[in-house]
Structure formats: C-alpha cells, structure tokens
Amino acid sequence: MVMPMLGLKGSSDQQQIDDRLQYHPDVYEFYTSAADFTPEGYQRLDEAVQYVQSKGIQRIVIHHPMVYHEWHSEVVAPEKNFPELYRFIETSTEQLIALAKKRNIQVLVHGGYAGKEVQEMVSLYPSVEKARQAVYKRLDRFAKAGGQHIMFENSIAPVFAYGHPEQEDEILSHNYRLAFDTSHCFIEMHGDNQALQASLKHLRDHVVHYHLVDSMGQTHDSLQLGKGKIDWAPVLKLLNPNASSIYEINLHDQWNCREQVESHRYLTNIAKKLMQGEQRES
Template identity: 30%
Template sequence: MNYMRLKGNLEQKNVDNRLSYDPDIMEFYLSEQDLESPDLIRDRIRQLHRRGVKPYLHHPPRYRGEYLDILSGNPDVRRYYHESSELLARICREERAACVIHAHYARTDSCTDITRERTILLREEIRAVAAYAREVFVWEDSTEGLFSYGNPYLIEELIVPLELPLNVDVSHAFIACGGDNGRLRDVLERTQAYARYYHLVDSMGIEHDSLPLGQGRIDWRMVKPLVQGKDFIFEIALAGDHSDCTPMVDSAHYFAQVEAEDRIAAK
C-alpha cells in the first residue's frame, strides 16, 4: 500500500496538491472563517467523493483567537463550541463525512484540576455535544489536561462509559505519556476498541513538535500493528502557506517502508 492519507485546508491549490498524490483519505483543517462558508465545505467534500477519497473535517481550533474548550469559562467560547459542532454535524450527515473534534486544547481551562470529578463533568459535556450526531464525531486527545492520556481517569471514567469514538493522535499521546513508548503502547492497546481514526505524527515526546515519521522517538514498528486496518492520516507540520505536503508524503513512504521491512523479516 502507498498509504497516501493527507491533511490540508479548503484552498483549491491546497486541495489540488493533495489530490495529485491520489490519496485514500484527506482531512480538511477548518478555521472559524471557513464555517462562514458552509457551501464551500460541502463543495470540497464532494470533490473528494468524486475522486474516491474518504473525507474528514477538523473542527476549528479557535474562536476569536481563543482556543476552544468545552468547559471554557468564557460563555461565548462555549456557545461557539456548540453552534459550530451542530453545524458540522449537519454537514457531515448530509455529505457523508466524519469530523475530528477536540474537547479542549493545551493551556485551556480543562488543563487544570485533573480529578475524577472534573473528568465526569467533562464526560457529561461531551455527551451533550455527541448527541448532535454521534456517528460523525471522533474525539481527539490533547497533550495535557482532562482529555489527555496523562489523565488517569480518562479511559475508565469517560471513554468507556460513553463508548466514545476516538481519533487518537499518536504524538499527543506520546507527549502525554512523557515520551515513554511502553506507556504509549498501553494507551493504544486500551483504546483500540474505541479508536476509529488516528493522526500519525512523530515527536521527541517533550512538546508539540509535529515531526515527520522517523525524525522523533516514537517506535513505529510497535505502533504499526496497533493502527493497521483503521483510518489515519499523516499530520505533519508544514512550512509556508502549507500548499506543499511533501513531509506528509515522505511520512507515508516511511510507514510503507516499515511494513515492507517487517514482511521481509517475517519470511
């Protein structure tokens, strides 16, 4: 397999760049401004369908410059979180797409006071948002806070009771696990029943660095069999206007090479 599974934005030159690689899956990273043009979002999803590409959306990360948090103390942020989620749920239902959504980002209100009680509070807020269209949302972990795998209560008190569909970001989980591949393996094994989608990204395990595969410390031979057969993309940080996705393509080649080497070793 060539594993061309890529991420981009709604700009046509960006879409054309990704489609030139004949991807299997493409994820559109949306901004607050993009949600003002829902017809454009629909058009881009339809472009992918015509090419036989599976579409994912990514919920906007910010509102008026502030990172989103489902438990934000800012009522405007919480209102936007719900309104934008409801809009994207409707688009995804009608256009046959799925949507990645964060409960919160790093350095937001949900990154303090990591307790069982606060985890349960987060669970009930997620339950309310998931009700807009449970079948289209996949929930992505953060590098820190309540919805990170550094929270010892996350899996048993939130994910399992909700049977929550997940997007596991491997680099986020690695960072939350302190750069420990053994702890990362445990997270990937414990979340397998709920994971529908993965972001494959390398990291040194210290900060959010979004490295191409092979340039960090993640053990991809360990990760590969645990994500095989599921949807994923290579979510690598890009330079400039993000129109050139070469680091993602290189990561796809790296992942395919890991598989090829494992096949040879198994003979």
C-alpha cells in the same frame, strides 16, 4: 498488520486540495477555521467536500476549528465565563454534524488542547475531576447528536488525555468513537514508547481514526515521521486495521504536503520490512 493508508490534511483552499489530490490519498482531512462557519465559508466547505468526493475519495474527516478569536476551542470552557467561545463550539459542531450527515463523512472534535489557557479554564472548576466530568457531559451530547459521524481526539491536557489507564477506562465507559493522536499521547507520557504502545493497545477497538505524528516527547512539535523519538514498528502492529489515518505534520509550505508524503513513505518502508520478516518466519 495492514499497509498504512495515505491520509493527507489540508484546508478547503482549492490550491491546497489539488496539491494533496495529486498523490491520490485514501483519506482527506479538512483543517477548518472560524471563517468556515460564516454562511459563505460553510458553503465553500461543503463544495470542497463534494469536490474531494468527486475525485473518488470516500474517507473524509473535517477537523473542528482549533481556535476562535484568541482562544483554543476548549470544550472545558465554562459557559458563564466564556459565553462567546461556548456558543461558537456549540453552533460550529452542530453545523459540522449536519454537513457530515448530509455528505456521509466524519467530524473530529478535540476533547482538549494544551497549555496555560486550558489550565486556567480547568482552575475555574472545584477540581480537575469536576472539569473532566463537564467535558464528558458535553462530549456525551455531541456523541448523541453525531452518532457514527463524530469522533473525539486526545489532548495534552488533564481533561481528555490518553496514556493513563484509569482515565482511559473512564473514556471507554462512554463508548466514544475515538481519534488517536500518537504525538499527543507520547508527549503526555513524556516520551515513553512503552506507555504509548500500552495506550494504543488498550484503546484500539474504539479508535476509528489516527493522527500519525512524530515527536521528541516534550512539547507539541508535530514532526515528520522518523524525525522524532516514536518507535514506529511496534505502533504499526497496534493500529486498528479498520480505522482511517492521516499524517498531521507541520508543513514548511501549506501548499506543498511534502512532509506528509515523506512520512507515508517512511512508514510504508517499515511496514514492508515487518511483512517480509513475518513471511520469513512463516
């Protein structure tokens, strides 16, 4: 077990970046929106990446935009039914991969999101399995294009969820570089800590990045660590020590990352107690 790293998330807004950088994080993850993919927005995002790098932060992740107009950026969306959304996901992913290669950073793409929207999209396929295969086919293309610069995050949706061993085996067969959101898996498993731990253990060697987030295990609540029902001590022992991580917590104020920093303090205290216990046993 290693001590958790300080990973913070914010947009390319200078005030948000400077708020995060005052804590000297090990990892910075950029939140993006559709506005970052206009020529001006893309230039601003590139400049923001370079600024963060100039402060000595080498581990940088750019999160693919969550929404486009009224839709979530669902890779399962069929092109014939959602041509504009489909094209946006294609072009924005291409842009992010190009930026990631140029600046030697990482891109995170969601395998899916959650809710009625994705259910309606999945229903446009003959079966859930057909919808899932369509997602894999698209992610296979992105993986080939992005190489060691792209990763895929789990959802609370039937097309790309962790927690189900058979589905995890299928995901592993594609040899994807994985991002693991603890809250998404916990919610998918209806608040079952043992199932979360089994998934962390099963996927560990393929995970390159974690979103450390607490949850009550029912809905997408994105809680500060210690405020939900995840048992963090076993989780700490199951993280891939070579992976990066951030605290993806809902903030009261987007220009103050207090809840992310307090989550790190909480997890670090648990890690210290675990290490002290290990030292006593040895």
